[in-house]
Structures are given as C-alpha cells and as structure tokens.
Amino acid sequence: MQTDVVVIGAGQAGLSAAYELRRAGADFVVLDADAGPGGAWQHRWPSLRLDRAHRIAPLPGMDLPAADPATPASEVVSEYFAEYERHFDLPVRRPVRVRAVHRDDDGFVLDTSEGEWTARGLVSATGTWTRPFWPAYPGRELFRGRQLHAADYRGAEEFRGQSVVVVGGGTSAVQQLIEISEVADTTWVTRRPPVWRTEQFDEDAGRAAVALVERRVRAGLPPGSVVSVTGLMETDEVRAARARGVLARLPVSDRLTADGVVWDDPALEVRADAVLWATGFRAALDHLAPLHLRAPGGGIAVDGTRVVAEPQLHLVGYGPSASTIGANRAGRSAVRELLRTLESQAAA
Incomplete structure (x- = not known):
C-alpha cells in the first residue's frame, strides 16, 4: 500500500496533523494502534472526571462539546475524537500497529500489522502512553505486595483499607494520591521536593517552559518531564489534601523489602x-529504531518538529509539542513544512 504521507497515531497530535493534511488536499493515511478513537485519553482512569482533568484543548476546527463536569474525561474525549474523525472524514485505519520504519530511495517503508506501507513523508505522533517508565529500584523483586504503574490505575476503591506508597512527583501522581488517600493510608515519595504554582500558567511562563524543552531536543537530549519545567498547580483539592496531611512527601526510599519501603535512616x-x-512515561519511538536517529545524548535531534537527520520525518507530540495545545500548533507547522519539503523534492 502506498500514499504520500503516513501519520502514525490518532491522538491529539496525530489528528491535528491529519486535519492540516486534509485541508491541504494531501494524499495521506493515519495508522492508529488503538482499537478505538481517543488516543491516550481513552485509557485514563474512570475516576478522572472532566472537571479534574487539565490541559484538554480543542482540536483545530471543532470545539469541545459541552458535557457534565462529573463525566469521566476518557468518555468525553473519546467521543469527541470519534466525532472529529467522522466530521472531517479523516482516513484513520485501526487497529494498525507500526512495528518498524525503514528508509528507501523515495521515503519510508513501514512494516505494520496489516502489511507494508510506503510513503514519501512521515509524521510520527505516537506520544508516550505505551511506554510507562519503571525505574530501576533495589529490592523491587522482593516486594510481596502489589506493584502497578499509574497507567494501570483504575480507581481508589481497589486499595480500600490498605497501605499504599505512591512514587512520583507529577500531576497524575498527585491526583491519584489524593484519590487513594480518601480510602487508604498513603505515603508520598518523590525524587525532588515538589514545586507548587499558585498563579495561573500564563503565556509568558508557557513560552519559557517550551524554550527549555526546545533547547534539549535541538541538542539531541531526551525532552525531560513536563513537571520539571512547569511545576504543580495548587488547586482547592490540593489545599484540602495538604490540610489532611496527605502531601507530606518523603524523599525517595533506598530500597524495597518484602513488606514495604525503607531508607538508610533507621527511623524511616x-x-x-x-x-x-x-x-511518568518515555517517548514511544521504538518503531523508528531502524533509522538510527538517536543522538549521543540519548534523544532525537529535532528542529521544531523536523528530525534533523531526516527532513521528510516530523515528530509531533514530542518534546515542546507534548501538551495538547502544543500538539495542535505542531501538527499545523509540521504538515506545512513537510509538504513544502516534498514539493521541492518532486520539483528537483
């Protein structure tokens, strides 16, 4: 199967790129590994209500629908994405998993679960959800209790009456910690002391955060965590949890034992x-491994969204475009630059 441009992934970034390709009248297809629409949002835990979710931005050309704030965010966003695909007649094929991408004389050859695709241009919008990060930790194999990643969290009720250690300093960690603390005894462990923001994250702060991430990816370094740049928003829910003593964090423990976590300090x-x-998560880019794009710093060097070593390849939803708003902008700029590149090569 052959097309001019393949978009890998139908989350916020992939659909934004698809919208721009449709507007440009391009020959393209979107290959999505999920069984249904919704991107990573369809996998969010059911108790994450719409009014507790943040950074949900509308896709280009269609506003988010009005919905009951108590509705699970996963339902609202999945239905919205499905309607978006229908409304703009986007050629999304699913479930199609892209296993590997290879270079050929004209562009790329994609090895997928439904056969081989060839394309002159490629937009990779695979996000991070499929690559949850499990840190190396002494004693993890000894612990006799349950271990799960935030990606597998389905709600607090399954922990009722238990003692739960939550490891991580990001927004999901805080949200899940607060939920679990209402039915269980919780301990919060983070690598660094959390930095709380009391003011809204305005445009100036946003530009500064994006600039920091852009410098990293331009240098071929991994993007780093979002919260390390933005900090954590102090909401009414956070203040209430702090008053209950839930947010008294401890530094990262030294090891796990069969029965819990311990520090070198015998009092802990x-x-x-x-x-x-x-x-957290890492960028899901294993399908690009055959292209040998990794820089010495461990990341992929990107200028804007364009991969420096492969001008016919753009990464959206990566680095500075990892937020929902950033993904929209990235989809637009990536498609415009990619189509100019393909046009100039065809004319040469």
Whole structure:
C-alpha cells in the first residue's frame, strides 16, 4: 500500500496533523494502534472526571462539546475524537500497529500489522502512553505486595483499607494520591521536593517552559518531564489534601523489602500493601529504531518538529509539542513544512 504521507497515531497530535493534511488536499493515511478513537485519553482512569482533568484543548476546527463536569474525561474525549474523525472524514485505519520504519530511495517503508506501507513523508505522533517508565529500584523483586504503574490505575476503591506508597512527583501522581488517600493510608515519595504554582500558567511562563524543552531536543537530549519545567498547580483539592496531611512527601526510599519501603535512616520505614509507580512515561519511538536517529545524548535531534537527520520525518507530540495545545500548533507547522519539503523534492 502506498500514499504520500503516513501519520502514525490518532491522538491529539496525530489528528491535528491529519486535519492540516486534509485541508491541504494531501494524499495521506493515519495508522492508529488503538482499537478505538481517543488516543491516550481513552485509557485514563474512570475516576478522572472532566472537571479534574487539565490541559484538554480543542482540536483545530471543532470545539469541545459541552458535557457534565462529573463525566469521566476518557468518555468525553473519546467521543469527541470519534466525532472529529467522522466530521472531517479523516482516513484513520485501526487497529494498525507500526512495528518498524525503514528508509528507501523515495521515503519510508513501514512494516505494520496489516502489511507494508510506503510513503514519501512521515509524521510520527505516537506520544508516550505505551511506554510507562519503571525505574530501576533495589529490592523491587522482593516486594510481596502489589506493584502497578499509574497507567494501570483504575480507581481508589481497589486499595480500600490498605497501605499504599505512591512514587512520583507529577500531576497524575498527585491526583491519584489524593484519590487513594480518601480510602487508604498513603505515603508520598518523590525524587525532588515538589514545586507548587499558585498563579495561573500564563503565556509568558508557557513560552519559557517550551524554550527549555526546545533547547534539549535541538541538542539531541531526551525532552525531560513536563513537571520539571512547569511545576504543580495548587488547586482547592490540593489545599484540602495538604490540610489532611496527605502531601507530606518523603524523599525517595533506598530500597524495597518484602513488606514495604525503607531508607538508610533507621527511623524511616513504611509497611506497604501496594506501590503505585507514578513515574511518568518515555517517548514511544521504538518503531523508528531502524533509522538510527538517536543522538549521543540519548534523544532525537529535532528542529521544531523536523528530525534533523531526516527532513521528510516530523515528530509531533514530542518534546515542546507534548501538551495538547502544543500538539495542535505542531501538527499545523509540521504538515506545512513537510509538504513544502516534498514539493521541492518532486520539483528537483
């Protein structure tokens, strides 16, 4: 199967790129590994209500629908994405998993679960959800309780009456910690002391955060975590949890034992029934491994969205475009630059 441009992934970034390709009248297809629409949002835990979710930005050309704030965000966004695909008649094929991307004389050859695709241009919008990060940790194999990643969290009720250690300093860690603390005894462990923001994240702060990430990816370094740049928003829910003592964090423990977590300080030891690793995600880019794009710093050098070593390849939803708003902008700029590149090569 052949097309001019393949978009890999139908989340916020992939659909934004598809919208721009449709407007440009391009020959393209979107290959999405999920069984249904919604991108990563369809996998969010059911108790994440719409009014507790943040950074949900509308896709280009269609506003988010009005919905009950108590509705699970996963339902609202999945239905919205599905309607978006229908409304703009986007050629999304699913479930199609892209296993590997190879270079050929004209562009790329994609090895997928439904056969081989060839394309002159490629937009990779695979996000991070499929690559949860599990840190190396002494004693993890000894712990007799339950260990799960934040990606597998489905709600607090399954932890009722237990002692739960939540590891991680990001927004998901805080949200899940607060939920679990209402039905269980919780301990919060983070690598660094959390930095709380009391003011809104305005445009100036946003530009400064994006600039920091852009410098990293331009240098071929991994993007780093979002919260390390933005900090954590102090909401009414956070203030209430702090008043209950829920947000009294401890530094990262030194090891796990069969029954919990311990520190070298003999005064610190926590028995645990479960450890929730809310330790973030890494960019899902294994399908690009045959192109040998990794820089010495461990990341992929990107200028804007264009991969420096492959001008016919753009990464959206990566680095500075990892937010929903950033993904929209990235989809637009990536498609415009990619189509100019393909046009100039065809004319040469």
